Amino acid sequence: MHVVIIGNGISGISTARWVRKLSDHKITVISSESEHFYSRTALMYIYMGHMRYEDTKPYEDHFWAKNRIDLVKGHVDSINYKEQAISLNNGTQIQYDKLVLALGSKSNKFGWPGQDLKGVTGLYNLQDLETIESYSKNLKSAVIVGGGLIGIELAEMLHSRHIEVTMLVREKSFWDAVLPFEESQMITRHILKNGIKLQLETNLQEIVDDGNGMACAVIAKESGEKIDCGLVGLTAGVSPNIGWLKDTGLEINRGIVVNDHLQTSIPNVYAIGDCAELSNPKPGRRGVEAIWYTGRMMGETCAYNICGKEISYDAGIWFNSAKFIDIEYQVYGEVLAKPKEHHKSLYWEHADGDKSVRIVYDDLEKSVVGFNLMGIRFRHEVCEKWLKEKTDIKAVVKDLSLANFDPEFYRTYEVEIAQSFTEQSGISFSNPKRSNLDRVLSFLKA
Amino acid sequence: MSEVYKSMSISNPHPPFADGIQKAMTAVAAIGLLIMVLVTVGIESLSTPLNLVISLALMVVGTIGFAWRAFKIKPSGIKNNGIWFSSTMSRGVVGWIAGIVITGFYIILYWYEGLLGLGSNGVANTGLIGFFDPLAMAIKGTAASQWFVYGTLYTVAILIFGVRFIWKYRHNRYQVIRTLSVMGFQLFFAYLIPEILESLNGEYATKWFEKDLKNMWPLDYDFFDKWHIANMSGAGLVGWGFLIFSLLMIFVISPFLTYKYGKRWYCSWVCGCGGLAETAGDPFRHLSDKSIKAWKIERWMIHSVLVFSIVMTVAVVYGYLGDGSQYYITRTMFTVIVVILLVITAGVFYYFMNKREDAKKDLQKVIYGLAGVIALILIINFLIGSGNAFFIDNYSFKKWYGFLIGAAFSGVVGVGFYPLMGSRMWCRFGCPMAAILGLQQKLFSRFRITTNGSQCISCGNCSTYCEMGIDVRAYAQKGQNIVRSSCVGCGVCAAVCPRGVLKLENGSSDVYEKTIDIRNNHIKMG
Numbered sequence: 001m002h003v004v005i006i007g008n009g010i011s012g013i014s015t016a017r018w019v020r021k022l023s024d025h026k027i028t029v030i031s032s033e034s035e036h037f038y039s040r041t042a043l044m045y046i047y048m049g050h051m052r053y054e055d056t057k058p059y060e061d062h063f064w065a066k067n068r069i070d071l072v073k074g075h076v077d078s079i080n081y082k083e084q085a086i087s088l089n090n091g092t093q094i095q096y097d098k099l100v101l102a103l104g105s106k107s108n109k110f111g112w113p114g115q116d117l118k119g120v121t122g123l124y125n126l127q128d129l130e131t132i133e134s135y136s137k138n139l140k141s142a143v144i145v146g147g148g149l150i151g152i153e154l155a156e157m158l159h160s161r162h163i164e165v166t167m168l169v170r171e172k173s174f175w176d177a178v179l180p181f182e183e184s185q186m187i188t189r190h191i192l193k194n195g196i197k198l199q200l201e202t203n204l205q206e207i208v209d210d211g212n213g214m215a216c217a218v219i220a221k222e223s224g225e226k227i228d229c230g231l232v233g234l235t236a237g238v239s240p241n242i243g244w245l246k247d248t249g250l251e252i253n254r255g256i257v258v259n260d261h262l263q264t265s266i267p268n269v270y271a272i273g274d275c276a277e278l279s280n281p282k283p284g285r286r287g288v289e290a291i292w293y294t295g296r297m298m299g300e301t302c303a304y305n306i307c308g309k310e311i312s313y314d315a316g317i318w319f320n321s322a323k324f325i326d327i328e329y330q331v332y333g334e335v336l337a338k339p340k341e342h343h344k345s346l347y348w349e350h351a352d353g354d355k356s357v358r359i360v361y362d363d364l365e366k367s368v369v370g371f372n373l374m375g376i377r378f379r380h381e382v383c384e385k386w387l388k389e390k391t392d393i394k395a396v397v398k399d400l401s402l403a404n405f406d407p408e409f410y411r412t413y414e415v416e417i418a419q420s421f422t423e424q425s426g427i428s429f430s431n432p433k434r435s436n437l438d439r440v441l442s443f444l445k446a
Numbered sequence: 447m448s449e450v451y452k453s454m455s456i457s458n459p460h461p462p463f464a465d466g467i468q469k470a471m472t473a474v475a476a477i478g479l480l481i482m483v484l485v486t487v488g489i490e491s492l493s494t495p496l497n498l499v500i501s502l503a504l505m506v507v508g509t510i511g512f513a514w515r516a517f518k519i520k521p522s523g524i525k526n527n528g529i530w531f532s533s534t535m536s537r538g539v540v541g542w543i544a545g546i547v548i549t550g551f552y553i554i555l556y557w558y559e560g561l562l563g564l565g566s567n568g569v570a571n572t573g574l575i576g577f578f579d580p581l582a583m584a585i586k587g588t589a590a591s592q593w594f595v596y597g598t599l600y601t602v603a604i605l606i607f608g609v610r611f612i613w614k615y616r617h618n619r620y621q622v623i624r625t626l627s628v629m630g631f632q633l634f635f636a637y638l639i640p641e642i643l644e645s646l647n648g649e650y651a652t653k654w655f656e657k658d659l660k661n662m663w664p665l666d667y668d669f670f671d672k673w674h675i676a677n678m679s680g681a682g683l684v685g686w687g688f689l690i691f692s693l694l695m696i697f698v699i700s701p702f703l704t705y706k707y708g709k710r711w712y713c714s715w716v717c718g719c720g721g722l723a724e725t726a727g728d729p730f731r732h733l734s735d736k737s738i739k740a741w742k743i744e745r746w747m748i749h750s751v752l753v754f755s756i757v758m759t760v761a762v763v764y765g766y767l768g769d770g771s772q773y774y775i776t777r778t779m780f781t782v783i784v785v786i787l788l789v790i791t792a793g794v795f796y797y798f799m800n801k802r803e804d805a806k807k808d809l810q811k812v813i814y815g816l817a818g819v820i821a822l823i824l825i826i827n828f829l830i831g832s833g834n835a836f837f838i839d840n841y842s843f844k845k846w847y848g849f850l851i852g853a854a855f856s857g858v859v860g861v862g863f864y865p866l867m868g869s870r871m872w873c874r875f876g877c878p879m880a881a882i883l884g885l886q887q888k889l890f891s892r893f894r895i896t897t898n899g900s901q902c903i904s905c906g907n908c909s910t911y912c913e914m915g916i917d918v919r920a921y922a923q924k925g926q927n928i929v930r931s932s933c934v935g936c937g938v939c940a941a942v943c944p945r946g947v948l949k950l951e952n953g954s955s956d957v958y959e960k961t962i963d964i965r966n967n968h969i970k971m972g
Binding site for chain 2: 409
């Protein structure tokens with residue numbers, strides 16, 4: 001059997017690796033972006049000089065031949081579902097028995113005037129990075145439109161090269177559609193402290209052409225202010241990279257529609273990762289979840305289904321993480337910007353304003369539903385176990401040190417946190433116990 | 447309504463990669479160095495105590511001033527910006543020049559000490575060594591030697607680059623405390639205490655022995671030499687104290703601490719070689735080779751050096767036990783003791799081989815290796831029967847070890863190649879002490895680097911900044927804990943991880959299953 005995978009990001013590569021683990025099928029991975037799999041999340045570090053491109057490749061180049069995974073660098077022009085064949089733009093035809101679409105995303109553009117000028121770019125793939133690099137020489141200032149995870153990364157990148165950065169953010173406070181108010185304020189402060197300019201509640205009116213097809217300024221909608229710049233970063237989210245598949249018979253909504261087994265509407269064709277839309281997502285989850293971790297889990301699930309071990313995709317308990325310049329962020333479970341009905345949240349923030357712990361619980365059942373961490377690391381499995389078992393909030397706070405994942409010798413705040421939670425909620429939390437790894441391991445085994 | 451926020455900072459907190467002050471500081475340090483170079487090449491008029499103070503002070507001020515601009519004035523956090531764009535730090539022209547200059551210095555230090563002005567046969571020191579005479583007089587009451595000069599510069603380097611490292615990682619208490627530890631051990635245990643003890647020697651003044659308590663055999667490969675044992679045992683209570691403590695260190699204290707905390711207690715908290723690598727070597731840590739090929743070479747090389755050092759030591763001791771003098775033990779007794787020790791070691795490995803599925807193959811190799819060593823020793827004793835092991839003079843065998851491993855590898859290549867192959871070349875490929883502690887760490891230590899569930903994004907920062915060339919990401923992206931004999935526990939992988947995925951920790955309840963769980967497998971098939 002020949003398994004053909006279009007896209008060599010984390011989703012496609014996870015499928016390839018797992019198909020190889022589970023079977024002897026012939027595997028071909030096609031990508032027009034790069035010859036080898038590299039970590040998209042590390043693009044920013046290449047630009048900042050922390051790593052070279054080759055350092056972002058998770059496997060050495062000899063890995064692929066050794067594991068009999070054929071890599072093809074080429075662009076897919078069309079797919080003939082009837083003949084089960086794809087054609088590349090160099091004329092090559094490739095037959096498949098199973099086809100996996102792991103096409104990723106593209107940066108959103110909302111029809112802004114000037115959005116296709118030179119010097120206007122998103123930050124998603126290697127080509128975007130090359131574009132940004134090519135305009136960075138002698139660049140004095142840049143404007144970033146959109147304040148999500150990619151926006152802050154791009155701001156940090158440019159800032160590291162001493163380029164003046166202005167961010168135009170639609171929201172009242174940074175990323176407050178996702179982050180609760182206090183955390184959003186913390187990141188807002190942190191951005192300003194680092195010398196990045198932030199214009200909140202500001203939309204993009206247009207990008208100004210310098211007369212040669214090159215962006216030279218943006219105009220903010222609300223203030224009408226014109227901000228001169230040599231580069232415009234569009235980071236107002238991403239959407240599935242599926243434009244070229246419209247009207248080919250494949251069922252498409254926001255993304256390529258897939259069932260629980262990640263199968264599309266066409267036999268022997270699967271879709272995974274950023275480009276896939278689950279027709280039946282778990283309650284509280286979205287159909288399209290364009291993040292690294294879900295891509296990896298889908299890739300693995302897809303491989304099982306291809307290899308005849310039918311299994312439904314289970315997105316598990318939500319988790320995600322990011323780093324806002326110097327502040328690390330982790331989330332486990334359900335922490336929404338506006339808490340659900342019956343959900344209450346307890347929030348502790350360190351006096352330095354750079355660290356916080358938020359625990360959300362169900363006020364009726366008193367069970368924990370989510371954790372939101374800033375500047376403090378928590379242990380994934382411990383949080384997951386508490387969430388799965390709907391642990392009582394008092395028990396969680398009492399054992400909070402089990403979750404601490406900060407390096408050794410770091411100051412711990414469990415006692416302070418418990419006291420602060422007691423004051424906020426009227427629930428009397430007992431002082432947390434101290435933990436060590438052996439306690440954690442026995443907790444996880446129990 | 448839109449509200450415009452302006453930066454609250456007075457100035458951009460990210461100044462250019464090297465601003466005016468940093469360039470000036472570089473010049474200051476360079477002038478300090480230049481004074482030493484001028485004295486070395488024979489401008490004796492500069493060789494005054496005041497100039498020594500000025501020269502050292504300029505180097506200290508220049509380096510610390512540079513680091514202050516580079517790190518202290520910026521917000522705390524991981525600041526690796528521009529490392530791969532820097533000529534010094536990415537094997538550019540400056541890096542190569544630095545590598546050649548340091549390598550050259552080591553060659554002169556080891557084999558052409560005359561060029562540094564060492565006086566012999568009663569002639570006073572001149573040049574660089576003469577320049578340091580006043581300091582040596584002040585500390586220990588004798589003239590300087592090339593080793594005193596080297597020790598002083600080495601200590602100064604660890605201290606000033608230690609300050610730089612602490613500023614760079616000041617948000618990370620593990621890094622701060624660990625760096626204070628290596629700075630303290632170098633300043634007191636390796637430098638001041640031995641030099642001062644030297645001056646208090648009195649009647650034993652001629653009987654030099656190693657007074658750096660942390661410098662254990664086999665890193666200190668002279669330890670079991672005839673003269674060294676004789677000098678220790680002939681130096682009264684202090685000498686015997688050092689002898690007994692050193693033996694306890696080798697056989698009891700170090701395995702115990704490695705069991706408790708991993709080899710990091712030594713390699714990145716105490717050791718002088720490690721101390722220099724962690725401080726002066728930090729700007730080059732990312733230059734280590736991460737390939738599987740390099741790992742294969744590493745394992746062969748470091749364990750060969752270990753075997754070489756054990757065989758060499760046994761041969762040397764065996765040689766002098768038969769020289770006609772009276773000793774507490776005879777040759778045969780010695781051979782029996784060594785063979786028993788090695789058989790016990792092999793037994794221990796065999797025991798772990800059955801406990802540790804994941805390390806079975808490696809352990810088999812180790813046991814074969816040990817069997818080979820035991821056979822060699824028995825051959826020396828019973829078949830050859832002469833004072834000379836392997837048909838060559840025992841001391842010339844040792845001389846070769848001293849030349850190849852002790853000097854060429856640990857010094858010339860080990861430090862000289864910092865800017866070319868990273869800061870831990872010696873620790874990774876050549877140090878027999880690291881090899882022993884590594885075996886202990888792999889087999890029975892409570893230490894591991896825990897991977898946090900499925901949080902890894904495969905970015906590669908951990909692998910890039912691993913000075914030992916461990917491909918940390920290969921484990922982290924599988925959700926597997928990292929247990930590698932070479933890991934010195936510097937903790938930088940955990941520090942640079944942008945997602946908080948790694949944590950160095952110790953636990954006793956899962957010592958033999960540390961690496962078994964692979965948490966990134968999303969689908970659990972029964």
